[in-house]
Structure formats: C-alpha cells, structure tokens
Amino acid sequence: MHFEYRVQGGDFVRAGQASSQVKKILKQLNVAPQIIKRVVVALYEGEVNIVAHAFQGKIYIDIETDKIRVILDDVGPGIPDIEMAMRPGFSTASPIVREMGFGAGMGLPNIKENTDRMKISSVVGVGTRLEFVVNLKE
Amino acid sequence: MHMKVKEVVDVLNLKVFSGHDGLDNSIIGGYTSDLLSDVMGNAPAGAVWITLQTHVNVMAVATLKDLSAVILVKGLEPEANTLQQSNKEGIPILGTNLQAFEISGLLYNLINKK
Numbered sequence: 001m002h003f004e005y006r007v008q009g010g011d012f013v014r015a016g017q018a019s020s021q022v023k024k025i026l027k028q029l030n031v032a033p034q035i036i037k038r039v040v041v042a043l044y045e046g047e048v049n050i051v052a053h054a055f056q057g058k059i060y061i062d063i064e065t066d067k068i069r070v071i072l073d074d075v076g077p078g079i080p081d082i083e084m085a086m087r088p089g090f091s092t093a094s095p096i097v098r099e100m101g102f103g104a105g106m107g108l109p110n111i112k113e114n115t116d117r118m119k120i121s122s123v124v125g126v127g128t129r130l131e132f133v134v135n136l137k138e
Numbered sequence: 139m140h141m142k143v144k145e146v147v148d149v150l151n152l153k154v155f156s157g158h159d160g161l162d163n164s165i166i167g168g169y170t171s172d173l174l175s176d177v178m179g180n181a182p183a184g185a186v187w188i189t190l191q192t193h194v195n196v197m198a199v200a201t202l203k204d205l206s207a208v209i210l211v212k213g214l215e216p217e218a219n220t221l222q223q224s225n226k227e228g229i230p231i232l233g234t235n236l237q238a239f240e241i242s243g244l245l246y247n248l249i250n251k252k
Contacts, residue, residue, distance in 0.1 A: 012193070012194075012195055013194055013219060015195060015198060016195065016198030016199075016201075016202060019198075019202055020198070020201065020202060023202060033183075037183070037203075040202050040203075041178050041179060041202075044178055044198070044199075044202055045175060045178065048174075048175075100174070100191065100193055100195065101172050101173050101174040101189075101191045101195075102173075102174055102175065102195075104173045104175055104176065106173065106175035106176060106179060107175050109179075110175055110178060110179040113179070114179075
C-alpha cells in the first residue's frame with residue numbers, strides 16, 4: 001500500500017495529520033499497538049520537523065506485510081551538520097517554535113529510538129530527506 | 139480498577155473545558171511536561187498530561203499517544219481550535235488554578251491511593 005501526504009512549512013495547525021491517518025490505517029491492519037506507537041512517534045516528529053524547519057515537504061509511505069517504509073522529503077534550508085542535529089538537546093528551532101514546546105532537540109533522537117533503520121541526507125539550501133523503516137512483526 | 143477522568147475531576151475540583159465524551163476514560167497514570175517531543179517519546183498511553191501548553195498541537199500529541207485527558211495549569215485556557223479537537227477526539231481538556239507541581243502531587247497521590 002502506498003500513501004502520500006503534503007506538509008506545509010509553518011502550518012502547525014495541521015501538523016500530525018499524516019501521523020493520525022497512518023495510525024488509523026495500521027490499526028485497521030491489526031498491527032500490534034506497541035509497534036503502531038513506534039511508527040506514530042517517528043512519523044509525528046518527522047512531520048513536525050518539516051513544519052518547523054522547511055518550506056514544504058512530502059511524505060511517502062509504503063506499507064508492506066512485514067515493514068513500513070517512510071520517506072520525508074522537504075524543500076528547505078537543509079542540515080549543515082547531521083551528526084550535530086542528531087545530538088539530544090541540539091536544535092535550531094526559532095524562539096516561537098520553542099515557546100510552543102517544540103525544538104527541544106528531542107525529535108531526531110526520538111525517531112532513531114523508535115525505528116529499526118533511519119537515514120538522513122541533506123543538501124544545504126536545497127532540502128532534507130529522512131528515511132526510516134519500522135518492522136511490523138516483532 | 140483504574141480511576142475514571144470524571145472521578146479525578148470531582149476530587150481535584152477541575153474545570154471541564156471540553157471533550158465531555160471522554161469523561162469515562164480510564165486513567166493509567168500521569169505525565170507532566172511542556173515539551174511536546176518529551177510527551178511524544180515518553181508519556182504512557184492512558185496518562186493524564188499536565189501542561190501549560192494551550193495550542194492545538196497538544197491535542198495532536200494527546201490523540202496520537204491515546205492519552206486519557208489533559209490538565210491545563212495556572213488557570214490557563216485552551217485555544218478555540220484546541221477545544222474543537224478535544225471535542226472531536228473525546229479527550230477532555232481540564233483546568234486548574236494550581237501550578238504543575240501542586241496538581242501533579244495531588245494527582246499522584248490520588249491515583250496511587252486507589
């Protein structure tokens with residue numbers, strides 16, 4: 001099964017919509033709740049990253065029998081130092097975004113912890129691609 | 139036997155802003171934090187979330203994490219679209235004039251007494 005969602009930079013009101021729809025789909029597919037939880041945490045953090053940092057983005061989701069693959073592709077400033085971005089507590093979020101309780105530098109670590117494979121590639125001034133896989137069978 | 143949201147509302151004298159359909163939700167525990175990623179990563183399903191954040195993303199997190207209710211501290215009130223989302227999802231938004239430390243302590247004692 002393949003799904004695609006658009007994400008608009010700055011649109012915090014709709015942040016989480018893709019995660020919410022994917023959660024419903026996985027429930028219908030009878031995926032174990034603790035696995036749905038992992039996918040939802042990772043996907044939500046990915047969505048919020050696009051909203052908080054990029055101009056726009058697209059999410060591509062492929063659900064196979066044994067795994068879910070997610071690609072979040074954004075047009076945005078890119079990440080100059082991915083190793084630094086992965087560090088818990090490091091964030092470049094704006095003061096307004098931080099006031100909302102985002103931008104605590106926990107997003108990427110949350111994604112890493114809740115996925116079985118994760119890869120970030122980025123070109124400064126162009127955009128960022130985050131790919132992750134979560135196994136659906138324990 | 140877990141407590142229900144409405145029992146906590148009664149005992150702790152909380153205001154119910156919205157999400158009345160969820161007053162029978164069972165409370166499994168609590169989580170106090172104003173960082174959304176912290177709640178996303180660490181709050182257990184069925185927890186009551188105690189926070190000062192009032193914007194609509196609170197409901198996105200509460201829904202995705204299957205939380206039982208949200209308590210806003212210090213007399214804060216939810217924004218209009220936060221209310222709407224709470225009603226739609228049936229996750230109550232509650233309010234107290236106490237600050238987070240105080241209400242967390244009261245809720246902790248209440249849940250662990252039962």
